[in-house]
Amino acid sequence: MTSTSMYILYLVFALGAAGLYFVLPRTGPSKSVIGAIFGVSGLLGLFVVFGMQGSGQQSGSIYFYIFAAAAVLAAARVISHPKPVYSAIYFVAVVIAVAAMLVLQEAEFLAVALIIIYAGAILVTYLFVIMLAQQPGSPIYDRRTREPFLAVLIGIMLMAVITGRASHPPTRAMDSPSLADGVPAQATTELLPSGNTMALGAIVTTRYVVALELAGILLLISMVGAIALSRKRIATDVIRPTPPALGRIGKEVEPF
Amino acid sequence: MPEAMGYVIVGAVLFALGLIGFLSRRNLIVIFLSTEIMFQGIVLNSVAFGRYHHQLEGQAFALFLIVIAAIEAGLALGLVMLLFRRKDTLDADAWSLMRG
Numbered sequence: 141m142t143s144t145s146m147y148i149l150y151l152v153f154a155l156g157a158a159g160l161y162f163v164l165p166r167t168g169p170s171k172s173v174i175g176a177i178f179g180v181s182g183l184l185g186l187f188v189v190f191g192m193q194g195s196g197q198q199s200g201s202i203y204f205y206i207f208a209a210a211a212v213l214a215a216a217r218v219i220s221h222p223k224p225v226y227s228a229i230y231f232v233a234v235v236i237a238v239a240a241m242l243v244l245q246e247a248e249f250l251a252v253a254l255i256i257i258y259a260g261a262i263l264v265t266y267l268f269v270i271m272l273a274q275q276p277g278s279p280i281y282d283r284r285t286r287e288p289f290l291a292v293l294i295g296i297m298l299m300a301v302i303t304g305r306a307s308h309p310p311t312r313a314m315d316s317p318s319l320a321d322g323v324p325a326q327a328t329t330e331l332l333p334s335g336n337t338m339a340l341g342a343i344v345t346t347r348y349v350v351a352l353e354l355a356g357i358l359l360l361i362s363m364v365g366a367i368a369l370s371r372k373r374i375a376t377d378v379i380r381p382t383p384p385a386l387g388r389i390g391k392e393v394e395p396f
Numbered sequence: 397m398p399e400a401m402g403y404v405i406v407g408a409v410l411f412a413l414g415l416i417g418f419l420s421r422r423n424l425i426v427i428f429l430s431t432e433i434m435f436q437g438i439v440l441n442s443v444a445f446g447r448y449h450h451q452l453e454g455q456a457f458a459l460f461l462i463v464i465a466a467i468e469a470g471l472a473l474g475l476v477m478l479l480f481r482r483k484d485t486l487d488a489d490a491w492s493l494m495r496g
Contacts, residue, residue, distance in 0.1 A: 160413075164420060186409075190402050208406045215410050215433050219417030224425050224486075231429050234410070238436045241403065245447045247455050250462075254439070257462055262432065262469045269473045270425055273480040281422035281487035291420035295412040302408040306401065336452065343452045344459060355463040362467040369474035 149189050150300055156182030157296040163220040164288040172220075179216060183209055203244055211237035222282045224270050228263060235259045249337040403444035410437030424479065424486045428472045435465045 159179025162171040187205055214233035221227045235258040242251040285291070344352055410433055417430030439458045446454015476486070483490050 156409075160416060186405070190405075204402060208402070211406065211436075212409050212413070215413040215436075218433060219413060219421060219426070219430055224423055224429075227426050227429055231432065234433060234436055238410075238440055241406070241440060242443055245403065245443050247443050247447070247458070250439070250443060250455055250458055253459070253462060257466055258432070262466060265469060265473055266425065266429065269476055272477065273425070273486055275486070279485070279487070281485075281489065282426075284422075285420040286422055286489070288420045291416045294419060295416040298415060299408055299412045302411075303405060306404050306408075336455070340452055340455050340459070344456050348456055348460075351460060355460055358467055359463065362470050366470045366474040369471070369478050372478060 145189055145192060146304070148185070148192075149303055152182050152185035152189060153296050153299045153303075154182075155179075155185060157292045158182075160216060160220070160295075161288055161292045163216065164285045164292075165220060165222045165283050166288070167284045175220075179213075183212060204241065207237045207240040207244070211241070222278060224282065225267070228266050228270060231266075232259050232263055235263075246336060249340055400444045400448040403440055407437040407439075407441035407444065410434070410440065412437075422488050424476045424488055427488060428469070428476065431468065431472075432465065435461060435468075 155178055159175045159177070159182055162175030162178060164175075187209075190205075211234050214230045214237060217230040218227045218234060221230060235254060239251040239254045242248075242254065414430045414432075414434035414437065417433065418427055421427055421430065439461055442454045442457045442461065444454070446452060446457070479491065480486055
């Protein structure tokens with residue numbers, strides 16, 4: 141990547157960050173229209189940079205643009221929507237767009253697993269918690285953010301560092317070429333076999349079998365931890381009327 | 397620019413968006429949704445790197461990442477429910493006692 145296009149990329153990130161700053165929930169008049177204009181122009185600029193760099197030669201690039209735009213816009217909406225339920229729904233859109241991008245990279249098993257686990261299991265848990273902990277109306281902590289400018293600044297600095305490192309990787313002793321060279325590690329013609337689910341299963345159950353067992357143990361630990369957390373009796377700061385003892389119901393106290 | 401660079405930048409954008417949400421939002425549930433967005437960015441990145449080097453390690457790593465994400469979601473939501481029962485609010489600023 142040339143330094144000129146790097147500067148254009150930084151400019152694009154600044155545009156997107158400015159858009160995000162205006163879109164984040166705030167008290168006072170809403171500036172989300174300005175934010176949307178900034179953000180969408182930043183995204184278009186990002187795609188122009190991608191197009192300038194000639195990444196459009198590979199097959200399926202139009203799908204990459206569509207799903208990348210969907211993922212980024214939905215993620216921006218997740219963190220900027222004032223209602224948590226809508227944030228969760230937009231997160232489903234992020235998951236589906238990322239799964240589609242995994243399919244484009246021939247990771248079919250991971251794509252399906254991502255949809256089943258995230259959109260199926262994790263999202264339902266989140267929605268349950270949102271419903272259980274719902275507060276009436278729109279509370280103040282959903283309508284304004286703390287330090288949006290600093291957060292956006294940290295985000296843009298992180299982006300600059302990541303893309304700077306990815307486009308100017310350090311010289312390595314190994315023979316693998318850098319990501320910016322445009323040369324894949326081995327022969328370009330030989331891609332991974334299209335259905336590599338079987339190969340993934342083989343590598344997980346042979347070379348990484350210890351990690352697989354450890355993942356199972358971790359899942360068990362987290363299950364025990366979640367049960368222990370939710371069964372814990374806590375003293376609430378909120379004063380609630382204490383219910384009468386069980387034996388007294390029906391004798392001195394009316395049952396209902 | 398190879399195709400992998402596009403996926404890496406999109407993954408980095410997702411990670412940065414998650415970080416911004418994690419730092420700026422005040423609702424505990426939205427904070428944990430932001431960490432899930434960061435996980436999405438990392439999964440995209442590791443699969444892109446694995447495909448670039450024609451190895452399956454990237455996908456295997458992403459599979460374990462999904463396991464960790466599931467564990468994190470379960471424990472984090474248990475904690476959120478615990479905190480909500482204690483103070484009856486989802487505001488992260490209600491727990492700023494240790495800020496000093």
